[in-house]
Amino acid sequence: MSDIIRRDPRAEWIARNRLHPLHAAMQTAQTSWMGPNGIVRKNPHVVGFIGPNGLKRIDRSGAQQGGSGKRATASAVVQLPLHVIEQPAFYIAVVPDMIGGRLSSHDKDLLGLANKLAGSDGAVVAVVFGEHKETAFDTAGVDRLLQIEGELFEGYAPEQRVLALSAVESQLAPRHWLLPDSRTGGGELGRRLAAKLGERPATRVWQVAEGQCIGRAGAGREDLVRSAPRLILAAVECAEPVSDTRHEVRQVELLDQIARNLPRIEDLGAVAVDPALIPMAEAEFILSGGNGVKDWTQFHQAAAALGATEGASRVAVDDGFMPRNRQVGATGTWVTARVYMAVGISGAIQHLQGIGACDKVIAINLDPGCDMIKRADLSVIGDSAAILAALIERVTAYRQGGARDAA
Template sequence: MSDIIRRDPRAEWIARNRLHPLHAAVQAQHQTTWMGPNGILRKNPHAIAAGFVGPSGLKRIDRSGTQQGTAGKRSAASETVQLPLHIIEQPAFHIVVVPDMVGGRLSSHDKDLLGLAHKLAGSDGAVVAVVFGEHKETAFATAGVDRLLQIEGDAFDGYAPESRVLALSAVESQLAPRHWLLPDSRTGGGELGRRLAAKLGERPATRVWQVNDGQCIGRAGAGQEDLARPAPRLMLAAVECAEPVSETRHEARPLELTAAIAHSLPRIEDLGAVAVDPALIPMAESEFILSGGNGVKDWALFHQAAQALGATEGASRVAVDDGFMPRDRQVGATGTWVTARVYMAVGISGAIQHLQGIGACDKVIAVNRDPGCDMIKRADLSVIGDSAAVLTALMARIAAWRQEGKRDAA
């Protein structure tokens, strides 16, 4: 029998490539150590026996080798591990955050803002989140909220910047926060923050993307330059201004507003939302995108589904190269980077460039026939099946739901 060591370069490459569809199957049968091409013994740092679950619930890699043989015990114990609870009984100061809460939930922009507030609060301050009206969010504690102030009333529903500014003025008189943080967004935070700055007589810092050592840096000159200045009391922060809170749990203790809210006759009347053609919305600004790929065989049905859902259409590079969609609808690192709240990928396997382009999306829904594709692994909700059958069933459910709404209204 020959003593020559035979290698399978392709199997070794798949074992190293975590995005390969066959990675899980090869990983299970592949050795944790193997001889490299230069005669050096290689170790697989992602082997199950070499890792453990940290306090935040994330997989940690043990490069020292001390955890060998104890990974099973750590995995069993990790099921009951909870994030450490951060409690501030008597805060020395407050950092007030006013999230957009689009759809009644914290967006990725809001979570970045809470991460910045947690950074400014340190160990002595408390992060206060001010929410108007009812909400659907259940993860304030893990997002970094120490105190939750919910302001309810018909005067704050819909588009009501004047009433909200008066309510925030009452928060100012009660808490006297060290910093006000609002998202510099098109969904209300940018306008509300500027109105609040005028009411409080503060000069705000806008488009802030970094705060360190009492200095804040914001975008200026049409995004081509950075403007550094001492951090003011009121800052309007951009996306990715800080890392979201992920290592601690917070109380999210309810807080009551005891200061009186001034009232004035509103000069703005909210007439409700105006219907907009989703096809006219740029993908970079769309909140709901229906994207098609190589797995879509009936493109007429795809367009009907997008119209029924009220979604902006997108596509993978393969669909664009094949001529099914225009070039400006290509999603990915080589196309358009999107930040939709809901991204529905139909028949898209999930190339690395495409996954990079949807990295900032809040929720990803994947419809695919291959349960092992990378898009299924990335998705928050997966549907395994034929794209035409799924879209047809989805349109039928939408039509039935709308008919029920019409009957209830009648």
């Protein structure tokens, strides 16, 4: 919508017609004018607007004008300034974890640190293996993106990935390598790379400033202060993520062929783990039930069919349908699931606090106005029993189809 102010002849006509029922609303409210004696006069009664619950509100920021004034246009999204590095003096290489194909908060902190190290001359190059689903590389601070794809890098292939990273090393010769010191892959890959390149890395680094880096040592009772080496394995919250610039995510290609080796470690795939034995605080996929669940047998069936860890809201626990240690929320467990599925939970604020760290929330609920739906990424309005039954059927068909394909 453009910002051109358009006349509304009908509104003008109503404003002239004192007998029209909408006449009062259409008066252009003049708040201050020059009086006859040269004094500025003000009418305090027309300042502000009537808020949604019938009370008069005054917004002195000038951002909101209720009633009168030109019709509000959707405010355009503010474009952050673009940070362009045409000829980088050096590179800072970052290998993000990309859990689920997206940048985690740890990855974003790491990119923030990389931008701090790159300053205004260097370029931050992110090395990503395989497909990704990330759309916000630009605001996360990636100047160059190097995607390495191929069958060899799928699944668990740390040795092959290290070979790819050494090819990056010989092509770009980055000033620093930054990897997240996480259990999800970054810590292992970084240490393998360090052994391969013969660099002594700084591990569990939580601060890099003025060429010095501080990292935790031993069991966490001491810090090790040293000059920043080429390879840094950084802990969470090592720096502030990039927030006020946009970066061009320019694609970079690897020029050389990546050496192949015969894999000495063969990945035989994930092993089915009993989801009930996984501690709820670290479960990846939680199916949570609340007051809206009427058929608890079916709920347990659904959890088994989906392979999800079970959770519950406070109401379900108080009513005795689920044990106390399954309660999600402020008084129960604060969960960190990647996918959280809330069945019949309206979303009390205590519950929403407990799922604050979850990535994707799916809600199944009868009430389209509840708070859980506002939080959810996907909500289905309807009877939970029918939807769960359909979901069980669909997943079972998928599993059997998969088994047939494998056989």
